[in-house]
Amino acid sequence: MSELLDTEPTLLIIDDDPDTIQILSSILADQGRILFATSGEQGLRMAENYCPDVILLDQNMPGQNGYETCLQLKQNPATQEASIVFVTAQSEVGDELRAFEAGAQDFISKPFSPVVVNARIRNQLTIKRQSDVLKQLADLDGLTGVFNRRYFNRLGEVEVRRHYRQGFSLAIALVDVDHFKAFNDLHGHVAGDDTLRDIAQVLNGAVRRPGEFVARYGGEEFAIVLPYTTYEQVSRVGEWLCSNMRSRAIQHGGSPVSDVVTVSVGLAAGTPGRDTTLTHYVQQADTALYNVKQGGRNGFECVSV
Numbered sequence: 001m002s003e004l005l006d007t008e009p010t011l012l013i014i015d016d017d018p019d020t021i022q023i024l025s026s027i028l029a030d031q032g033r034i035l036f037a038t039s040g041e042q043g044l045r046m047a048e049n050y051c052p053d054v055i056l057l058d059q060n061m062p063g064q065n066g067y068e069t070c071l072q073l074k075q076n077p078a079t080q081e082a083s084i085v086f087v088t089a090q091s092e093v094g095d096e097l098r099a100f101e102a103g104a105q106d107f108i109s110k111p112f113s114p115v116v117v118n119a120r121i122r123n124q125l126t127i128k129r130q131s132d133v134l135k136q137l138a139d140l141d142g143l144t145g146v147f148n149r150r151y152f153n154r155l156g157e158v159e160v161r162r163h164y165r166q167g168f169s170l171a172i173a174l175v176d177v178d179h180f181k182a183f184n185d186l187h188g189h190v191a192g193d194d195t196l197r198d199i200a201q202v203l204n205g206a207v208r209r210p211g212e213f214v215a216r217y218g219g220e221e222f223a224i225v226l227p228y229t230t231y232e233q234v235s236r237v238g239e240w241l242c243s244n245m246r247s248r249a250i251q252h253g254g255s256p257v258s259d260v261v262t263v264s265v266g267l268a269a270g271t272p273g274r275d276t277t278l279t280h281y282v283q284q285a286d287t288a289l290y291n292v293k294q295g296g297r298n299g300f301e302c303v304s305v
């Protein structure tokens, strides 16, 4: 959460007029990182790649106009959270209404006053930041503090689509605690809860690169999303997870596998095709996980998607 609050905001200006881009950039220079695009099409690509907090959007552009761009930004799960502010010479009530109907959060008419632009964008950034914090709270698992399954489903699917478009390999890991029923039976449910928190912490140690995240998939099962990870690389992750879990040395007492709590890991990796879904990755990882459980637990298996 603190990471979210510390991040510098990103603003994207989409306008075909270089002078307007230059003026807006200098007005907003102290509000965050400023990016710009000179067409709706380029703006959509940049929004998808850089996830801006606020987009300043011109209405009249050659090719795709501001309304169409706004509608597409709001339809795409990867860009729909951005606040969109139209900055335009059109000032009729109908234009303003059309912008709001397309999903815009605010509308600034040209000629504009620099101080007013500054204040309105600052407002949008504050609202966006507050809504990000609330959304992130709603996306977290109450017990372990890692992301919840709903977040995994949403962001996992976004990653599958992104990796398909970029032609890169994505990996998904499913991690299941071994003989956890026996652990609960022996130590009680409260100790079981503490152990799930410990396990989540160990798994979080495996995610270091941007876009990687751990989610609680179900009771004693976790999922990890690993962007830009190939089948060849993913076995190292499986190895790391199993050995770091053992090193944590949480005494089990009721497991035929080991004195300490262990996990079984199923991993699926590969470049998604046009029709590949997150469900497909999860099914493949689940099959690998099942094989590990059948083979004695405390290990990992990788499958290619």
Ligand SMILES: Nc1nc2c(ncn2[C@@H]2O[C@H](COP(=O)(O)OP(=O)(O)OP(=O)(O)O)[C@@H](O)[C@H]2O)c(=O)[nH]1
Binding pocket: 143, 176, 177, 178, 179, 180, 181, 182, 184, 188, 189, 190, 191, 192, 193, 196, 218, 219, 220, 293, 297
């Ligand atoms: N303490 C605690 N236990 C949980 C939680 N969610 C699920 N469990 C327990 O996890 C256990 C899962 O048991 P099983 O599905 O039989 O699996 P297992 O005993 O881990 O055996 P394998 O997965 O085959 O190695 C059950 O006893 C659940 O009650 C939770 O939030 N807290």
